[in-house]
Amino acid sequence: MKKNLLLLLLGTLSLDAQQIKSINFNGLIHLSPEVAKEISGLKEGQNLSGEATDKAILNLFKQSYFEDIFITDDGNGNITINFKEKPSIARLDLKGVVTNDKKAIEQLITIKPGNMYDELAIEKTKEKIRQFYEAKGYFDTVVDVQKEVVADNESSLFLTLNINRGENMVINDVNLVGAKVFDYSDIEPIVANKSREFMGWMWGRNDGKVKLYDLPNDSLRIQDKYFQKGYLDAKISNPYLNASFDSYTADLTYYISEGEPYKVSEVSIKAPEFLELDTDELVKDFKLEAGDRMNSEYLRRDMKKLDDLVANKGYAFVKVTPNTIKNQDDHSVSIEYEVEPGEQVYIRNVQISGNERTADRVVRRELYLTEGNLYNRTDLEDSKDALKRTSYFDEVEIKEERVDKNTLDLIVDVKEASTGSISGGIGYGSSDGLLLNASLSDTNIFGSGMKGVVSVDRSDNELSGQIGLTNPRIFDSEYSLGGTLYANDYDWDNYEEKSYGFSTTLGRKLTRDLSASLTYVIEQSKISGLNQALRNIGYKQGTNIKSSLIPAINYNSTDDFYLPRRGIIAGASVEFAGLGGDEKFTKIRSNFNYYLGLREYIDYDLILRYKADFGKIFTNGYIPINEKLYLGGLRSLRGYENRSVSPKVYNGDWYEVGGDLSFNNSFEISFPIIDRVKMRGVTFFDYGTIRGKSSSDKYPIDAKSKNRSSYGAGVEWITPIGPLQIIFAKAINPASNDDTNTFEFSIGRRF
Missing domain, CATH: 3.10.20.310 (membrane protein fhac)
Incomplete structure (x- = not known):
């Protein structure tokens, strides 16, 4: 506002007050004359005075559209309000920043294309950008604003923010003055600001960058560390950061009074x-x-x-x-x-949000709290876990919104996962050679909760395909029903197998975590290529029909489908083969998986896993070689080729004969690599044992219990086409007739 012009105008108007006959506008673009007139407060017939024009100009300036406003009068009561509007921002560019930072800054700042150019808003934006980089440990960030008029239109600007990101302030030393109970190594895992380690640029090493906005919280974290050891009188000072802006290095100091433990x-x-x-x-x-x-x-x-x-x-x-x-x-x-306790609370409404594809009823059937129920915290947590176990959702949050002292609403907010995929893959495994895969699958068909798959897998030893469909909740009941058509063509080291069949499963949910099922399998398999040694110990070539019934019981209390951090998966089944057909045997299988996330205890997303499988076969007539038990491969004993750990018979070479009893277990540690893309690392130790037939009339059998172990590491990654595992394994002291491998991968299996 031109103050001297306004004072002159006020002085002039005060000499000769007159009535306003008409109000005109000049230079008005973003406001209509009617709106501007209403805002000004001036009206025809009103006496033209300095007080009225002063108020009118102030009212119009408050709209933040104008650089300058002044009023002129033709001497006859016809006044004109003249405007010089601020230019609008036609385009806003950020330069000098990487893509990820650019996206974050665009969401952070308030000036957008179409806004009026405002110096105060620009200064606030520059400050926000500086604070953004300070939060990431960069200091002395400079933001330069470049304005360019659009062609000959002075009312529009191209605005460029040239950002020169500052330097990282690096902590050389963290000093705990007065500390006796703890030293830096004790508090290092819990604080955000750490001293730089040697080769700190490497993954897993501390780079020492200052995290400015975490500094106050670090004092509280150190104090809580003392409280955890009983030092209730411990006092931790505010952090003192002695920084050098010449070298961008700093020393961080805390002054500590410990007291005595309680x-x-x-x-x-x-x-x-x-x-x-x-x-x-x-x-x-x-x-x-x-x-x-x-x-x-x-x-x-x-x-x-x-x-x-x-x-x-x-x-x-x-x-x-x-x-x-x-x-x-x-x-x-x-x-x-x-x-x-307050008052008892009942559920008024349950609202579902975020399910753009999944039907509301599919979400609701997993909830243990609904309208009219008395609130229950365990029911709420179990509902959340049940939804996450479905595999339909990446994230599940159940919010509690209080209505009054006796009622609340539950807002079930989900983020849907990519449950359907059309995928093709190519890879290599040391035991299977070239691996090809093509599949069309969905665990939530059209948002109905039904699961379907059509897939084909090809490797050096395998050609297999399947078509399957399962409804896990028939008519939203506790019953499930599914069926699968499949065909396999395997070329194992000691025989060839061609099989095709059909299975159907009826299941029922017994409790929240426990379910039972009954499966019927009808399969025809053809065995060929058996050498004389395998035929001599009783195995037959030719076609066999298997007709079997498999009752099973399963328990699942985990908190997620693909990446559990808490809970148990356990199951047991008994296969009774011999309901017609040629194969007659009883096969017992059981499994136990335990998951424990350690974030609650060590403030780091480490997951411990224990997995075990047991198998036992009883002969009731005839067991073909393809139904025997084997270990080795990604699903049982890594570091050994698929199905290669088994009792063996010798006939110029060693051939697997399969086992009657097997046990294998794994100890795993999973840790984050890149959280934002759900990539994790894993280290493991596997151990397994198997035993089987111990005698032969003509051929020697290596039938001692096979005790094998391995260790290794790998990558776990939840990709858009499903969970991917890449494993590097090392067999421990393998026997001379063992077949080992070092690299395997899989797509689609839970971790």
Whole structure:
């Protein structure tokens, strides 16, 4: 605003006040004359005064459209309000930034094409960009604004923000002044700001970059580390960052007063009687008991246990407060958990969002809480786990929105996974050679929850295909039904197998985590190419018909389909072959998988896994060689070729005869590599044993129990076409007649 012009105008108008006859506008673009007139507050017939014009100009300036406004009068009461509008931004470019940063900055800043150019908004934008890079550890970032008029149109600008990202401030040393209980190595895993390690640019090493906005939280993390060891009087200063902007290096210092550790003298619970809590038994079950050294982490776990217990009685908004009384004379602390349950809460509405493809009913049938139910925390968590186990969703969140003291709404917010794919793949495995795959699959056909697959696999030893369809919840009931047509052509080392068949399975959900099923299989297989040694020990060539019934029971309490971090998968089945056909045997199979995520304990997304499988065959007549048990390969014993670990018979070479009893297990550690693309690494140790036939009339049999083990590492990656595993394995002390391999991969198997 031109202040001197306004004062002159006000002075002139005050000399000769007159009535306004007409109001005209000059230079107005973004506002209509009617709107501008309404905003100004001027009206025809009104006395033209300095006070009125001053107010009109201020009102119009508040719209943020104008660089300058002044009013002229022709002397007869006809006034003109003259505007010089701010130019609009026709295009906004960010230069000097990498793609990922550019996307983040575009979402962060508020100026967009079409906005009016405003110096204050530009300065705020420059500050936001500087803060964005400071949060990432870059200091002295410079943002230069370049303006270019669009052709001859001064009302439009091309705006370019030239960003010169600053330098990383690197921490050389972290000093804990006054610390005796802990040194830097103790607090290093929990703080965000770490000192730079040798070769810190390598993955897995600390690069030492300052994370400015995490500094205040680091002090709290260190203090909680002391609290976990019972040092309740520990005081941690604010971080002192002594930085050199010449070398962009810094030393980070905390001043610490530790105090003495405290022991728990007493633990009690104060709760209303109507909750009917057995407080004595609950205290006995707590992690933190009288006589223990105080531990803030154990305190939080006990609070959560008590909170969940009360919430399961319908008290969704329960408050558990730990009242601690410190006795500084003997360094003891008494803990009283005070429970304020509030009111019992019922579910009013359940709203489903994010399911653009999946039908609402498919989501609802997995929920254990619905409209009218009394709130239950366990039901809520089980619902979330059940949805994640379906494989339909990448993310599941159930939000609680309070309506009043007695009701709440549940908002089930899901992010749908890519469940359907048309894929083709090519790869190489040391045991199978060239691997080709083509498939059309979907675990959520048209959002109905039904699963279907059509696939063909080809390798040096295998040609197989299948067509399958399964409805896991017939008419949204607890029953499932599925069927599969399949054909296989295998060229094993010691025989060839061609088979085709059909299987159908009827299942029922017994509890939330337990289900039972009954499968019928009819299959024709043709065995050829058996050498004399295998025929001599009883195996037959030719065509066999298998007709079998397989009752099974399965348990699954995991929290995710492809990448579980918590829970157990276990199952057992018995195959009764001999309901007609040529093959007569009983085969028992069982499996047990255990998953434990350690993020809650070590603040790092490490997952421990244990997997075990057991198999046993009883002969009731005849068992063909293709139904025997074998170990080796990605699914059982990595580092050994597929089906190569077995009792063997010798006839110029060693040939696998298959086993009657097998056991294999794996210990795995999974860790993140690139979180944003769901890529993880894995290390493992496998061990397996198998035994079988121990005698032959003419040929020697190596029938001792085969005990084999291996170790290795690999990559796990949840890709758009399914989970991918790439494994490098090393057999441990293999026998001279073992077939080993070092590299395998698979697509589609859960981890």
